[in-house]
Amino acid sequence: MARPDFRERLATGKPLVLDGAMGSELQRRGVWVSHGAIEGKLGAWSATAMRDAPDVVRAVHEDYFRAGADIATTNSFWTNSVKLGLVGLGDRAADYTRLAGKIAVDARDRLRPQAYVAGGMAPPHGGLAKVDPVDLPREFSMQAQALRESGVDLLLIEYIGHVDDIVMAIDAVAPTGLPVMVGIREITAAGLMQHGETFDQLMTALGPRTVDAILLMCSSPAAITAGLPRLRRAFAGPIGGYPNIGYDRSTDHFDARHPWHSLDTTTYTPAQLAADASRWLAMGARIVGGCCATTPDHIAALRQAMP
Ligand SMILES: [Zn+2]
Numbered sequence: 001m002a003r004p005d006f007r008e009r010l011a012t013g014k015p016l017v018l019d020g021a022m023g024s025e026l027q028r029r030g031v032w033v034s035h036g037a038i039e040g041k042l043g044a045w046s047a048t049a050m051r052d053a054p055d056v057v058r059a060v061h062e063d064y065f066r067a068g069a070d071i072a073t074t075n076s077f078w079t080n081s082v083k084l085g086l087v088g089l090g091d092r093a094a095d096y097t098r099l100a101g102k103i104a105v106d107a108r109d110r111l112r113p114q115a116y117v118a119g120g121m122a123p124p125h126g127g128l129a130k131v132d133p134v135d136l137p138r139e140f141s142m143q144a145q146a147l148r149e150s151g152v153d154l155l156l157i158e159y160i161g162h163v164d165d166i167v168m169a170i171d172a173v174a175p176t177g178l179p180v181m182v183g184i185r186e187i188t189a190a191g192l193m194q195h196g197e198t199f200d201q202l203m204t205a206l207g208p209r210t211v212d213a214i215l216l217m218c219s220s221p222a223a224i225t226a227g228l229p230r231l232r233r234a235f236a237g238p239i240g241g242y243p244n245i246g247y248d249r250s251t252d253h254f255d256a257r258h259p260w261h262s263l264d265t266t267t268y269t270p271a272q273l274a275a276d277a278s279r280w281l282a283m284g285a286r287i288v289g290g291c292c293a294t295t296p297d298h299i300a301a302l303r304q305a306m307p
Pocket of ligand 1: 217218219243244291292
């Protein structure tokens with residue numbers, strides 16, 4: 001086998017490079033990601049790329065592997081029946097989720113067999129929902145099963161922000177038996193969870209459940225720097241971060257008819273990500289990568305900066 005079990009690899013303590021953005025990168029390459037968007041709310045976003053542009057999804061994975069990513073996240077962020085239902089594709093959710101897994105696994109097997117594929121999924125109502133005990137467990141259960149069937153090595157529950165949602169998500173994907181990383185969204189400037197919840201509260205709520213790694217994501221680099229020490233004190237397992245570097249869907253720039261204006265104007269360079277990631281490693285992070293607006297160039301720079 002080309003690679004050790006993901007948990008064994010984590011246990012070595014050696015840093016892992018997570019890949020960069022998928023949705024904004026698809027957009028940068030000309031894939032239309034505004035299907036189903038209404039009035040400042042994202043629609044199906046990158047989920048429709050599984051129908052419209054699977055070859056571009058494949059090419060993005062390939063470029064991240066060439067850049068040296070140790071973990072690729074599948075393009076299944078929102079291939080759930082809620083988001084795909086916005087564009088009449090709700091009944092294809094499991095198919096597109098499986099396809100997202102298969103494309104990433106195939107790219108890995110050809111280009112970087114020592115790397116891992118994380119099956120990604122995000123809450124079906126995005127950042128707008130209150131705690132969601134109905135759609136979230138159902139969709140995560142479906143996606144986790146489909147991703148397991150496609151051969152992923154682990155699961156990445158990401159862009160999740162409520163303690164109660166995280167607990168439900170862990171329970172929903174547990175039957176797969178796969179390792180699970182959690183990526184917590186929109187960390188505040190004070191280093192807290194989006195709604196002011198603390199990582200200590202999260203750990204108390206999780207109780208005896210197994211979480212293989214906790215990452216801070218889709219937050220500014222400064223927020224990740226503020227949050228990591230707090231996360232380190234609350235959680236003894238592997239931690240990490242992957243920032244959003246200038247792709248703010250909550251700004252007035254958002255217009256569903258046009259690409260996000262901020263995408264081409266982010267000034268956060270690959271060298272800056274490499275420098276911040278080095279700082280995060282010194283704070284105990286072991287998994288670093290990029291979220292919205294990061295590119296293969298960012299991941300290549302990050303790779304170079306790894307010890
Ligand atoms: Zn993001």
